Amino acid sequence: MNDGGLPAVLITAFAERPLQGNGAAVVALARPASSGWMQAVAAQLRQSETAFLLPLEGLLPEAEAAGDWALRWFTPSCEVPLCGHATLASALALGHWGLLQPGGTTRLHSRSGPLLVSLSPAAAGCAQLVLPSAGLEPSPLSVELGPLLGMTPLRSWRSALGYGVALLPPEFDLPSLDGEALAGQLPGELRQGLVLMQALGDSADAPALQGLKADYQLRFLAPGLGINEDPVTGSAHALVAPWWCDLLGRDRVVGWQPSPRGGGMVCDRLSSGMIRLSGSGQLLWDGRLSAGVDAAEPVDWSCCLPGPA
Known part of the structure; x- marks a missing residue:
């Protein structure tokens, strides 16, 4: 994943047609990246949020990861604890990359806990996510x-x-x-x-x-x-x-x-x-991010580790 850059897409989420909805960039990481590097990428991409996905086995032994993902969200200026449209975009990105099948479900572990996402088994470009409601x-x-x-x-x-x-x-x-x-x-x-x-x-x-x-x-x-x-x-x-x-x-x-x-x-x-949100998304561009992760910066993804069962 590193040699040719990191897979990256821009998806307009909660959009029935192209160029509607809310744009979210989604970047697939091969290993944990620092907050500083992710913030710099989000500042360059300048979407409402940029989502960074990391296979959970990058943080835990594979036996404990169960095919789940860690997820973090950054606006152009800061990290946020919860973002719905970039979570929908993340599910659609995993489907686009062949890492989540139609009808399939996975958990994205975040600062707001594990978020369940799934792809529609019948309608292409449709996904569901379950979010907490703060009251x-x-x-x-x-x-x-x-x-x-x-x-x-x-x-x-x-x-x-x-x-x-x-x-x-x-x-x-x-x-x-x-x-x-x-x-x-x-x-x-x-x-x-x-x-x-x-x-x-x-x-x-x-x-x-x-x-x-x-x-x-x-x-x-x-x-x-x-x-x-x-x-x-x-x-x-x-x-x-x-x-x-x-x-x-x-x-x-x-x-x-x-x-x-x-x-x-x-x-x-x-x-x-919890609240289940159902919506559509549109792929706007598909490419690879050439900016390499800075291995010298300190990395802490403990915010995405699953809690005790």
């Missing part, structure tokens, strides 16, 4: 948010992920929001992540995914993570999907993200409390 705690957000939006949110919450969440009235024009401009004006406590969401109700214009009409839509801003606006955000949907499930009285909801690139996912609440 929402009712909380007032910055008093500056209402004036910035020109409208007071109906309700607001905070979460363990560090995201603020605001429910907006149906009359607010969320698709027309200038996310880039708003991101630059957010107060400090909202810069790590702000979810702006609203119900779609019976709107005839609600988009459909996998034959199902979207129930809600959201926009996600995170200038503190180096991402003014994330086009489609799996972690944000996993966070708010349980609230929408409770509101609508069912365990499946469909979320849409009307950002300039747009995309969405089907969200299923599992009995474990």
